[in-house]
Amino acid sequence: MEFKDYYATLGIERNATQDEVKRAYRKLARKFHPDINKSPNAEQRFKEIGEAYEVLQDIEKRAAYDKIGSNWQAGQDFKPPPNWDKGFEFQGREYTQAGASQFSDFFESLFGTRSPFTRAQTFHGQDPSFYRKGQDLHAKIVISLEDSFRGSKQTVTLQRPTVDANGHVFTSPHTLHITIPKGVTEGQRIRLEGQGGAGIGKDSNGDLYLEIVFASHPHFSADNRDINLTLPITPWEAALGATIQVPTLGGTVELKIPPNSQTGKKMRLKGRGLSSSTVSGDQYVTLAIMTPHPANKSDRELYRKMAETMSFNPRRHLGVTS
Amino acid sequence: MKTDIQCTVFDETSAYCLKDLCRLCRVHAQFIHDLIDEGILSPQGNNPKSWRFGAVEIKRIQISIRLQEDLQVNLPGTALALDLLEEIEELRSSKSLLEQLHALEKRV
Numbered sequence: 220m221e222f223k224d225y226y227a228t229l230g231i232e233r234n235a236t237q238d239e240v241k242r243a244y245r246k247l248a249r250k251f252h253p254d255i256n257k258s259p260n261a262e263q264r265f266k267e268i269g270e271a272y273e274v275l276q277d278i279e280k281r282a283a284y285d286k287i288g289s290n291w292q293a294g295q296d297f298k299p300p301p302n303w304d305k306g307f308e309f310q311g312r313e314y315t316q317a318g319a320s321q322f323s324d325f326f327e328s329l330f331g332t333r334s335p336f337t338r339a340q341t342f343h344g345q346d347p348s349f350y351r352k353g354q355d356l357h358a359k360i361v362i363s364l365e366d367s368f369r370g371s372k373q374t375v376t377l378q379r380p381t382v383d384a385n386g387h388v389f390t391s392p393h394t395l396h397i398t399i400p401k402g403v404t405e406g407q408r409i410r411l412e413g414q415g416g417a418g419i420g421k422d423s424n425g426d427l428y429l430e431i432v433f434a435s436h437p438h439f440s441a442d443n444r445d446i447n448l449t450l451p452i453t454p455w456e457a458a459l460g461a462t463i464q465v466p467t468l469g470g471t472v473e474l475k476i477p478p479n480s481q482t483g484k485k486m487r488l489k490g491r492g493l494s495s496s497t498v499s500g501d502q503y504v505t506l507a508i509m510t511p512h513p514a515n516k517s518d519r520e521l522y523r524k525m526a527e528t529m530s531f532n533p534r535r536h537l538g539v540t541s
Numbered sequence: 542m543k544t545d546i547q548c549t550v551f552d553e554t555s556a557y558c559l560k561d562l563c564r565l566c567r568v569h570a571q572f573i574h575d576l577i578d579e580g581i582l583s584p585q586g587n588n589p590k591s592w593r594f595g596a597v598e599i600k601r602i603q604i605s606i607r608l609q610e611d612l613q614v615n616l617p618g619t620a621l622a623l624d625l626l627e628e629i630e631e632l633r634s635s636k637s638l639l640e641q642l643h644a645l646e647k648r649v
Contacts, residue, residue, distance in 0.1 A: 245612075248611065248612055249612055252607075252608070252611055252612060254604050254607055254608060254626070255622070255626065257633075265611075269611075352567060355603075395546065397546060397548060398548065399548075399550075400548075400550060402552075403550055403552070404552070407550060407551060407552055407596065408550075408551045408596070408599075408600065409548055409549065409550050409551070410548070410549045410551065410565075411546050411547070411548055412546075412547040412549070413546075413547070414546060428603075440638075440641060449645055495550075495552060495554075497554050498552065498553060498554060507645075
């Protein structure tokens with residue numbers, strides 16, 4: 220087990236006052252709250268900060284922690300000395316910090332486990348002695364645009380807090396096979412009833428919320444239900460009109476480009492976006508005319524011929540003549 | 542392992558009445574009234590009986606609960622934080638759109 224330097228976690232000196240502990244915690248908690256901070260390690264940091272504060276805000280716990288000594292370095296292999304907590308009275312006391320759902324093994328070896336139900340209880344208002352709703356869990360699931368287009372089966376493994384017969388909390392990996400219906404969009408959430416943290420009593424498990432995140436796609440991007448694609452075309456296809464093949468998430472379709480099309484022209488393929496059973500999305504194709512490089516003498520000749528025979532000044536509106 | 546998991550997608554068609562919403566988010570109706578009074582939630586419908594709450598409301602309620610419990614933010618502070626968070630989200634998505642456009646320009 221690794222030793223945790225709670226003072227370093229909060230960025231304070233060992234002789235910080237209780238007010239300084241509180242100030243440092245408040246500041247960091249705001250900064251790393253997972254609803255506010257979108258970096259992937261924010262949740263982990265938030266938990267660590269909560270754990271550090273749980274110990275340092277409580278004078279008894281802090282004194283006990285300090286007694287272990289300042290010789291320890293964070294990350295060092297740690298085992299609590301026997302009877303180290305003698306003379307301190309924090310066992311079995313309610314924990315105050317409601318944010319962090321779980322504390323580290325290091326914390327638990329020193330101060331015991333805490334109930335995972337604090338959050339649910341606060342708002343639930345039911346008799347806590349017989350029925351306790353488990354915690355809601357939140358996670359992200361990354362799927363491809365194709366998965367959303369067709370609907371998909373996904374396997375997710377989560378660390379789920381569980382309570383054993385003695386009321387001890389531990390995490391165990393939990394694998395779920397879920398069917399995600401077609402037409403989910405980025406940021407949407409799926410609720411899996413009863414798949415959150417374990418509770419006490421019938422149907423008391425919390426729920427699991429999965430937020431959809433799209434893996435980036437080499438060609439397509441999604442804007443809610445609509446799929447965007449930039450489609451390169453030749454100058455002659457743009458000028459004369461053409462029927463060309465366009466990739467969509469559901470396979471290739473043919474698109475008729477009208478004559479005199481320009482770069483930036485947006486065309487809609489109805490119903491080719493991310494459609495659910497009730498709402499449909501479209502694919503938007505934005506044309507981009509590509510100018511071919513003249514590869515040889517005859518290519519250059521062709522360009523020269525165009526320059527001679529076609530009177531075209533794309534800068535006329537800028538008031539220049541050539 | 543359970544194979545039959547009840548799965549609900551919250552999308553633009555989701556609509557919950559006050560009672561179902563309270564059960565779903567495990568809050569008292571009074572808490573919902575408070576959030577409405579603060580302008581955090583704006584359900585469809587004119588009176589509590591006809592109120593319908595969607596995916597956005599559910600998310601806002603859950604974030605409100607977490608902000609209040611974890612950071613001791615009061616209601617006006619929660620409302621402000623939610624508005625700012627949504628604005629940041631919009632800015633982020635338009636920023637990534639711009640970056641995609643720039644990448645495309647470079648390729649062309």
